[in-house]
Every structure is written in C-alpha cells, then in structure tokens.
Amino acid sequence: MVLLTTKIKLLPNMEQFKQLEDTMNSFNRACNRISKISFENKTYSKIKIQKICYYDVREEFKLPAQLVIRAIAKVAETYKINKKTFHEFRLDGAVIYDERILSFKGIECASISTMYGRINIPMQISSYHKGILEGKRIRGQADLILVDGTFYLLLVVEFPNDAPIKTEDVIGLDLGIVNIATDSDGKAFSGAKINNLRKRYARIRAKLQAKQTKSAKRLLKKRRRKEQRMAKDINHCISKQIVDKAVRHSSAIALENLNGIAKKKQKSETVIKSQRSKLSKWSFYQLQQFIKYKAEQRGVTVFFVDPQYTSQTCSCCGYVAKENRKTQAKFECVSCGYVAHADYNASLNIREKGYCQLAERRSA
Structure with a gap:
C-alpha cells in the first residue's frame, strides 16, 4: 500500500472564508497557549498535556472539543523532535483535521468543523483528482492550509501497489x-534549461532584494x-x-x-x-x-x-x-x-x- 498526499483547493464563499480564517487563527493561538503550558511544566506527553489544560484551552479559544485535542497533538508532536526550546506557531499554520471533524459528501464537497459549527465547502476537483480520489480510502488526518489567500486540504490517500514485477x-x-x-x-535528462532559468531568476531576485520594499518582498515570495x-x-x-x-x-x-x-x-x-x-x-x-x-x-x-x-x-x-x-x-x-x-x-x-x-x- 502506497500513501499519497494530494492538495485539493477549497471554494468557500466570503462568509465561509472568514469562518475558516478565524478557526485557523484560534487553533494556532491555542497551540501557542498549549505550547507555553507544556514548556513551562516540562510536560510533553499528549495525554499529560491534555489533563493539564484541555478545559481551560477550550473555554478560552471557543474551539470544538476535537479541534482542541488536535491542537494538543500538534504541540506534542513538535516537542518529540526538540524539547530544549519553546515552540511558537504561526497564526496561519496548518489546522489538523481527523475523520471526526472532517467528512466528505461525494468527492466535490467537504464538511468541515469550525468554531462556528459545521460548514459545507465545495472543492475544486480536476480529472486528475478524480482519478486519485474515486474509489480510494482517505486515511487518517488531513491538513487545512492557507497559501496566498487560498485554502487547501492536504489529503492522504491509500493506493494499492501493483504486483511486484519479476526483475530481470x-x-x-x-x-x-x-x-x-x-x-x-x-x-x-539535461539540466541546461532549468539552470539557465535559475540564473535568470537569481538576477531578478537580486534586484528585488536590493529594493527592500513591501511589494518587492511579496514578489520574492x-x-x-x-x-x-x-x-x-x-x-x-x-x-x-x-x-x-x-x-x-x-x-x-x-x-x-x-x-x-x-x-x-x-x-x-x-x-x-x-x-x-x-x-x-x-x-x-x-x-x-x-x-x-x-x-x-x-x-x-x-x-x-x-x-x-x-x-x-x-x-x-x-x-x-x-x-x-x-x-x-x-x-x-x-x-x-x-x-x-x-x-x-x-x-x-x-x-x-x-x-x-x-x-x-x-x-x-
């Protein structure tokens, strides 16, 4: 079995966009609060962190119960890598969803839990995505991300392997x-084209970096x-x-x-x-x-x-x-x-x- 991550564009209306954005900000503020509690108490186990702060965090940030659980899990995962420094999360960082707070109506609509309740958001599904999603099992967690003002879902899909070929x-x-x-x-496979393009991009980057204006920084991104x-x-x-x-x-x-x-x-x-x-x-x-x-x-x-x-x-x-x-x-x-x-x-x-x-x- 092969696990593939596919990126699906969401098409929320203005009200839904605001609800997703508010939920994302609250989720990551909650992560920062949990991270502070975890670091100050030198407690990095998901279960122990949950016992210390679950109710307080839920009350403070008005998040659904399962989103608080996912925020605790996100913090605990990061401290598995490094416990020596305090971990801070960007307000537009990924929101982690699981099957309790994210479901699908067919392959063209997602039902997503927010701090305002469940909302149904259309998904932009191409023929490529149809080939990936139809008849496949979406596994485990999914990440809600915000890139350049657009929300996406990162879904992990299970693919069956072909039978091993007889290697000759x-x-x-x-x-x-x-x-x-x-x-x-x-x-x-020649790298000449890509190397020439990179040289050109490097010159453009140098010019933009020299300007040091907000618009130049946006263009650099x-x-x-x-x-x-x-x-x-x-x-x-x-x-x-x-x-x-x-x-x-x-x-x-x-x-x-x-x-x-x-x-x-x-x-x-x-x-x-x-x-x-x-x-x-x-x-x-x-x-x-x-x-x-x-x-x-x-x-x-x-x-x-x-x-x-x-x-x-x-x-x-x-x-x-x-x-x-x-x-x-x-x-x-x-x-x-x-x-x-x-x-x-x-x-x-x-x-x-x-x-x-x-x-x-x-x-x-």
Missing part, C-alpha cells in the same frame, strides 16, 4: 548538475513558489519516464544514497560557489522520492547504493583514481584507456552496485 535487469541512475539525471542506457513548482514539475516528468522504462524492461532502479550530499559538497574546497548554489537549490531528494513512490505503485524495486567513488571508478576495468575524471563531462581511465561521458560511466557503476544488492536479495 537494473537501471542505474546518476544525478548531477549539468544533466539532472543520466541512466545506464545512456539517456540523459511569489517567485520562490514559482521556482518550486517548476522544479517539482520537472522532477515529476523525469521520475515518470524512468519508472515507465523500468516497467517496460522489467528492471529494478538503482539510486545513489545522497543523504548529506549538499553538506559534503559545501565542505569540499574543490567545489566553486556557483556549484554549491546549484547543489543546494536542486531538489535531488524530491526527485528520488518521486521515483521511489512511483516505482512502489508499479511494483518496481528500488535500491539505494553507496555513491562513493562512482564518478572515479572505471566501469570497464574497475580502476579507481581521481585522474580518471578529466573534466565534468569526460571520463578517461588512466589504466585501460576506456573513454565515456562521465555521467554515463557513473550510472554504469551505480547499476553494478544495484546488481550486487539484487543478488544479495535473491540469495537471502
């Missing part, structure tokens, strides 16, 4: 800056979200193509385990400032997660392998040396003379490590 091959995938991804069949949407769309397209290929060829997918890669690169004296910027901005982790969940849905196995020396190792003879990597694009083995595109050579090494994991799994 492995596709290795190397991630990089010039080419966002290169697979072991030689297919490269809009542009940041535009860049995020663009990167997300590209990652979706790349991941879909890779998983489709894996299904067609009955292949597993081998990816580099890139945990902490940005920090490692930033510490390296050989990485210039522009490269550090690109490494920190591109969503490699997001791309890998898209590949992972799409693969799980289609029954494709994904292996995460150690990326160490994949760019310095000759995929032909196995000789490892920094000198093998002549330039960003060119790989030439100083031992056997093998020449290839550097990203393609790295993808072959990643594929080989994927084969090793596949063999281990079969022998287990």
